[in-house]
Amino acid sequence: xxxxxxxxxxxxxxxxxxxxxxxxxxxxxxxxxxxxxxxxxxxxxxxxxxxxxxxxxxxxxxxxxxxxxxxxxxxxxxxxxxxxxxxxxxxxxxxxxxxxxxxxxxxxxxxxxxxxxxxxxxxxxxxxxxxxxxxxxxxxxxxxxxxxxxxxxxxxxxxxxxxxxxxxxxxxxxxxxxxxxxxxxxxxxxxxxxxxxxxxxxxxxxxxxxxxxxxxxxxxxxxxxxxxxxxxxxxxxxxxxxxxxxxxxxxxxxxxxxxxxxxxxxxxxxxxxxxxxxxxxxxxxxxxxxxxxxxxxxxxxxxxxxxxxxxxxxxxxxxxxxxxxxxxxxxxxxxxxxxxxxxxxxxxxxxxxxxxxxxxxxxxxxxxxxxxxxxxxxxxxxxxxxxxxxxxxxxxxxxxxxxxxxxxxxxxxxxxxxxxxxxxxxxxxxxxxxxxxxxxxxxxxxxxxxxxxxxxxxxxxxxxxxxxxxxxxxxxxxxxxxxxxxxxxxxxxxxxxxxxxxxxxx
Numbered sequence: 018x019x020x021x022x023x024x025x026x027x028x029x030x031x032x033x034x035x036x037x038x039x040x041x042x043x044x045x046x047x048x049x050x051x052x053x054x055x056x057x058x059x060x061x062x063x064x065x066x067x068x069x070x071x072x073x074x075x076x077x078x079x080x081x082x083x084x085x086x087x088x089x090x091x092x093x094x095x096x097x098x099x100x101x102x103x104x105x106x107x108x109x110x111x112x113x114x115x116x117x118x119x120x121x122x123x124x125x126x127x128x129x130x131x132x133x134x135x136x137x138x139x140x141x142x143x144x145x146x147x148x149x150x151x152x153x154x155x156x157x158x159x160x161x162x163x164x165x166x167x168x169x170x171x172x173x174x175x176x177x178x179x180x181x182x183x184x185x186x187x188x189x190x191x192x193x194x195x196x197x198x199x200x201x202x203x204x205x206x207x208x209x210x211x212x213x214x215x216x217x218x219x220x221x222x223x224x225x226x227x228x229x230x231x232x233x234x235x236x237x238x239x240x241x242x243x244x245x246x247x248x249x250x251x252x253x254x255x256x257x258x259x260x261x262x263x264x265x266x267x268x269x270x271x272x273x274x275x276x277x278x279x280x281x282x283x284x285x286x287x288x289x290x291x292x293x294x295x296x297x298x299x300x301x302x303x304x305x306x307x308x309x310x311x312x313x314x315x316x317x318x319x320x321x322x323x324x325x326x327x328x329x330x331x332x333x334x335x336x337x338x339x340x341x342x343x344x345x346x347x348x349x350x351x352x353x354x355x356x357x358x359x360x361x362x363x364x365x366x367x368x369x370x371x372x373x374x375x376x377x378x379x380x381x382x383x384x385x386x387x388x389x390x391x392x393x394x395x396x397x398x399x400x401x402x403x404x405x406x407x408x409x410x411x412x413x414x415x416x417x418x419x420x421x422x423x424x425x426x427x428x429x430x431x432x433x434x435x436x437x438x439x440x441x442x443x444x445x446x447x448x449x450x451x452x453x454x455x456x457x458x459x460x461x462x463x464x465x466x467x468x469x470x471x472x473x474x475x476x477x478x479x480x481x482x483x484x485x486x487x488x489x490x491x492x493x494x495x496x497x498x499x500x501x502x503x504x505x506x507x508x509x510x511x512x513x514x515x516x517x518x519x520x521x522x523x
Contacts, residue, residue: 044078045129048085051095058086077125080108092317093324094364098130100313212331213258214246214371217427218396218418221259221332221371224362226391228376228384229400234412235375236270237438238400239338240278241447242373246334248285253447255430262289262326263334266319268308268342272298281445292326294319310343316361323370332369339375341385349386359393383419395422403435404459404476412438460487461496465503465511 046053084104088096096104105122108114212221219225219242229235245252249260267275272295279293296308307315319335327333337343340358348354362372379385382401391397397420406413418431435450456479463473470488474481491497496507503511 041078041125041129042132044082045132048081048096048101048129054089054095058089077122080105080122081126081129084108092313093320093368094313094317097313098126101126214261214331214334215242215252215255216258217423217430218255218421219246219334219371219373220395220422222366223371223395224366224393225373225396225398226376226384226394227373227398227400228378229414230378230402233378233400233402233414234436234438235400236267236275236338237278237282237412238436239265239336239373239375240275240282243291243334243336244279244283244285247289247291248283248287250285253434253436253449259331260289261331261334262291262328263336264292264294264319264323264326265336265338266294266307266343267338268296269339270295270297272301281440281443284444289328290326292322294322308343309345310337310358310361311345311347320365320368320370323365324368327369329369332371335365335370335372337372337374339377341377352387352389355387355390359390363393391420394420396420410437411440412436457487460484461491461510464488464491464497464501465507467501 047058048054081101084101085096088094088100088104102123105126106119109116109119109122214220227235227238242252243263243265244250245255245257246261247263249257251257270278275293275295275297294307296306298304299306305318307319309315310319323333323335341349344358347358362374365372376390377385378399378401383399384390384397396418399417399419400414401417403413403415413435415433415435417433421431423431432451437448437450439446439448460473463476468476470484471481473479474484488497491507492499495504496510498504
């Protein structure tokens with residue numbers, strides 16, 4: 018990293034030329050590249066866009082920068098080409114400019130968004146000049162403060178500004194080779210441990226999805242998780258290790274039903290804030306809606322809410338229930354349509370907002386639409402109805418981890434389970450059954466009915482070898498004769514419908 022020193026400033030000024038073309042290309046970098054904006058955006062503010070003539074390129078570039086900077090400060094994301102043109106049109110209207118000149122402004126916007134971005138050149142050539150401009154402004158401000166407050170306050174004024182001065186002097190010319198790090202050096206870096214929210218699957222910096230059939234119980238599970246992470250109450254057999262604030266966005270359920278669920282599922286004292294954005298309630302109360310995440314303005318408004326609600330130490334959990342309703346009009350089968358939302362979710366993640374979103378499953382039992390939706394997520398959970406499900410069972414589903422990033426020692430906590438909500442208790446409680454015992458009982462009942470191994474495997478969607486193994490075990494335990502007929506012990510089990518605790522899945 019080459020450093021800029023005071024002695025270099027005169028040399029920089031004498032050797033550098035800084036044309037309108039250079040400024041235009043640098044402006045393109047700042048407007049279009051988030052990393053570049055965050056690193057060097059403040060430097061462009063120190064450059065004087067002094068207009069030579071009305072509607073000169075300087076004035077257009079100054080307006081482009083002001084609008085782009087205002088947009089980023091307000092919404093936390095870079096401005097788009099179309100929105101920038103709309104802002105310029107409003108600028109014309111506000112300042113009563115001649116609209117015949119508007120195409121010239123639009124042309125410069127198009128040029129900025131089409132220019133070839135060469136970061137290496139501009140970081141190495143233009144940044145030092147802008148750094149000097151920034152340095153000069155700070156020195157001028159310090160001198161003005163000394164003059165205003167008197168010479169006796171000079172030490173205080175210098176102390177006030179020395180951090181900014183030092184920052185400018187130490188920024189230096191960025192050497193692009195430093196983006197790669199030696200693995201040995203990387204291995205020695207002590208990073209803070211990644212916090213676990215719900216052990217073992219919901220972690221700091223994660224994006225997760227829960228997909229299930231319509232009416233399978235996704236919202237009941239979602240509300241349980243939201244209550245759990247804000248009250249430090251276990252979710253099923255998962256322990257909440259680090260409570261975290263939560264914003265839960267519901268785009269589907271009637272608000273009175275949503276209220277009932279939050280009340281019925283609450284099991285502890287709230288120790289972190291839980292905020293609800295209910296579209297049904299907002300419509301009834303004539304409030305602003307967040308019901309379309311394809312709208313960048315709504316995404317920006319939600320980001321602002323999350324930013325305000327998050328804990329600076331651990332972040333915030335954002336629940337989105339559900340993607341089908343909150344992304345109206347999206348082609349679920351096209352990865353390109355999902356990319357915009359995916360990039361936004363990753364941006365949230367970098368900002369300390371961790372997302373758990375809910376989605377519907379299709380006819381094949383998997384999450385509906387493009388498989389690309391699962392590319393950048395940490396956890397994918399599938400909910401499905403049990404084979405013997407009846408409508409009178411209420412909220413009852415099988416829970417399966419399709420994708421997980423869990424250490425081996427904790428795999429027992431994410432084995433397939435059946436969840437059933439007991440609504441007779443107050444508050445409601447979840448009854449969990451491991452799928453191993455459930456599967457074994459189902460196999461016993463089907464064998465007792467005379468069904469063959471292959472037919473059972475097809476019915477339960479299990480491997481043929483697994484069904485054969487359970488049948489052999491049942492025979493060895495005396496429930497069946499070798500020819501497949503039930504023994505007296507088997508008939509007793511069938512009549513009592515009891516479950517053998519010795520039968521376990523692999």
